[in-house]
Amino acid sequence: MARFRWGIFGTGAVSAKFVAGLAAARDAEATFIASRSLAKAQQFAAGLGVGRAIAGYAEAAAAGGVDAVYIATPPSEHAAHALLCIQAGIPVLIEKPFASNAAEALQIAEAARSNSVFAMEGLWTRFLPAAQALRDKLATRSVGEARLVAGNFGTSQVPDGANGMFNPALGGGAIAHLAPYPLSLAQWLFGTPTLLHALGTIGPSGVDEDAAFQLRYSSGVIGSFFVSLRAWAPDDFQVLGSDGMISVRGSIVRPYGLHISHETPRRAEQTQFGWRARARQHGLVHNIAQRTGRSSRGRGRRFDYRYAGNGFHYEADEVSACVRRGALESANMPLTDSIAVAATSDTIRQALSNESMGHDPA
Numbered sequence: 001m002a003r004f005r006w007g008i009f010g011t012g013a014v015s016a017k018f019v020a021g022l023a024a025a026r027d028a029e030a031t032f033i034a035s036r037s038l039a040k041a042q043q044f045a046a047g048l049g050v051g052r053a054i055a056g057y058a059e060a061a062a063a064g065g066v067d068a069v070y071i072a073t074p075p076s077e078h079a080a081h082a083l084l085c086i087q088a089g090i091p092v093l094i095e096k097p098f099a100s101n102a103a104e105a106l107q108i109a110e111a112a113r114s115n116s117v118f119a120m121e122g123l124w125t126r127f128l129p130a131a132q133a134l135r136d137k138l139a140t141r142s143v144g145e146a147r148l149v150a151g152n153f154g155t156s157q158v159p160d161g162a163n164g165m166f167n168p169a170l171g172g173g174a175i176a177h178l179a180p181y182p183l184s185l186a187q188w189l190f191g192t193p194t195l196l197h198a199l200g201t202i203g204p205s206g207v208d209e210d211a212a213f214q215l216r217y218s219s220g221v222i223g224s225f226f227v228s229l230r231a232w233a234p235d236d237f238q239v240l241g242s243d244g245m246i247s248v249r250g251s252i253v254r255p256y257g258l259h260i261s262h263e264t265p266r267r268a269e270q271t272q273f274g275w276r277a278r279a280r281q282h283g284l285v286h287n288i289a290q291r292t293g294r295s296s297r298g299r300g301r302r303f304d305y306r307y308a309g310n311g312f313h314y315e316a317d318e319v320s321a322c323v324r325r326g327a328l329e330s331a332n333m334p335l336t337d338s339i340a341v342a343a344t345s346d347t348i349r350q351a352l353s354n355e356s357m358g359h360d361p362a
Contacts, residue, residue: 001027002036003027004025004027004028004029004066004067004068004316004323005029005031005065006022006028006030006066006067006070006316007031007032007033007034007060007065007066007068007069007070007090007113008030008032008034008050008069008070008072009034009057009060009072009081010035010072010073011035011037011040011041011043011044012072012073012093013193014072014332015033015044015070015072016048017310017312018070018095018122018312019033019048019050020048020312021309021310021311021312022309022313022316023313024308024309024310024313025313025316025317025320025321026313026317026320028313028316028317029048029298030048031050031051031065032045032050032051032052032053032054032060032065032066033045033052034053034054034055034057034059035053035054035055035147036055036056036057038053038055041054041055042191042289043054044156046105048103052177052331055153057073057081057084061085061090064090065092067323068118068319068323069085069090069091069092070083070093070095070122070316071085071092071095071122072122074164074167074170075100075170075171075172075177076100076169076170076171077170077171077175078094078097078098078099078100078104078108078171079099079100079104079105079107079108082094082099082111082119083107083108083111085117086111086112086115086119087111087115087350088119089115089117091117091118091119091319092117092118092119092324093118093120093121093122093170093315093319094108094119094120094122095121096122096123097121097177097180097341097342097345098170098338098341098342099338099342100176101342101346102339102342102345103340104342105338105342108335109335109338112328112335113328113335117328118319118323118327118328118329118335119328119329120318120319120329120330121184121333121335121337121338123180123181123315123333124314124315125181125185125252126185126315126333127304127315127332127333128255128256128314129305129306129307129314130248130250130256130305130307131185131248132198132305133220133303134174134239134246134258135188137246138189138239140352141241142244142260143239143241143242143243143244143260143262144241144243144244145241145242145243145264145343146189146190146221146240146264147220147222147235147241147242148221148222148223148224148239148240149189149190149221149222149223149224149238149239149240150223150224150225150237150238150240151181151182151185151186151225151226151236151237151238151252152225152226152233152234152235152236152252153181153182153226153227153233153252153253153328154174154226154229154230154231154232154233155178155229155232155233156228156231157229157230159203159204159205159209159229159230161205163272165177165207166203166207166209166229167205167207168205168206168207171207172207173229173349174200174207174209174210174227174229175211175227175345175348175352176345177219177229178227178228178229179210179213179227179345179348180341181237181252181253182225182227182237182252183225183345184337184341185237185252186215186217186223187337187344188337189239190217190218190219190223191217191218191219192214192217192340192344193217193223193344194216194217194218195216196213196215196216196344196347196348196350197213197214197215198211198212198213198214198347198351198352199211199351199355200212200213200351200352200355201230201352202353202356203229203230207229209228209229210226210227210228210229210231210350211226211227211228211348212224212225213225213226213348213351216231231271231318231341232242235251235252236248237252237255242265243262243264244260244261244300245260245261245300246258246259247259247260249302249304254307255305256304256305256306256307256309257303257304257305257306258302258303258305259300259301259302260317261299261300261301262300262301274356313330315333318332318333
């Protein structure tokens with residue numbers, strides 16, 4: 001089988017991680033790196049052993065010679081760069097967020113479909129073994145009926161105009177860079193939300209620095225999430241069910257396992273000894289809990305789903321498998337999900353904008 005050839009748009013840290021991850025992929029290699037700056041492209045190519053450096057994204061798309069292009073330029077450029085490749089007949093893997101907004105996401109999807117070119121969002125977490133196991137266990141009702149889903153992802157960063165996350169012209173903000181993880185995972189597990197409430201903080205540069213949002217899904221599941229560029233957060237993801245809870249082990253970005261705790265739904269307390277005995281028993285339980293420093297909710301079973309390499313090769317393998325069999329979309333990361341997450345992100349941004357102007361956030 002011929003090696004699957006990748007072109008890389010962008011010379012940032014994520015591009016470097018993706019190229020490094022290809023070492024664990026099936027018959028894959030990075031063929032060229034493209035940047036606006038030839039010097040940056042050459043430096044990247046030399047450092048990571050990529051054979052060719054190209055100045056200019058239009059020039060790279062016209063040059064072709066690859067089986068797919070990985071787009072990891074700033075979010076503001078995703079749509080333009082994706083369309084360059086699609087119009088040249090080149091499949092694309094677009095780093096999250098798929099686009100700056102839902103209109104651009106729809107434009108990419110329609111172009112890909114009308115030109116019969118494969119396109120997929122690079123939300124690599126969905127393809128990790130732990131995430132796949134999470135979805136499987138929810139499908140088999142491992143913790144009963146899913147009722148709540150929660151996740152947090154925050155890093156405390158010093159605001160800096162040189163940091164694209166704080167630059168609105170480059171598609172910065174916590175919603176663009178951090179929210180896709182909890183939003184896309186919940187979209188994948190529970191579908192498109194039908195109700196949303198959000199609060200947040202718009203920073204001096206004009207980007208959303210903090211955002212807290214609650215969603216209701218058509219199944220009745222309620223989601224509660226927090227993302228921030230200015231505050232540390234637990235970096236976690238849990239699904240709470242009628243018979244227990246599933247938590248990812250490790251970061252919401254790169255989980256390596258699951259922790260599952262089970263607890264049988266309680267019935268009303270009944271005892272022949274009356275309320276005095278129940279009160280004494282309740283006090284005894286609390287005294288034991290304080291002495292041991294442990295809650296029953298701390299118990300459970302851990303499952304390991306370690307990933308190979310740095311984990312980026314799973315999404316790369318999905319793209320190559322889809323392209324080789326002629327599929328235009330990934331069943332695991334369909335374009336409808338990317339459009340839906342972009343639309344949800346738009347709604348959150350609008351709620352934060354309304355709040356900052358003194359309007360009712362609801």
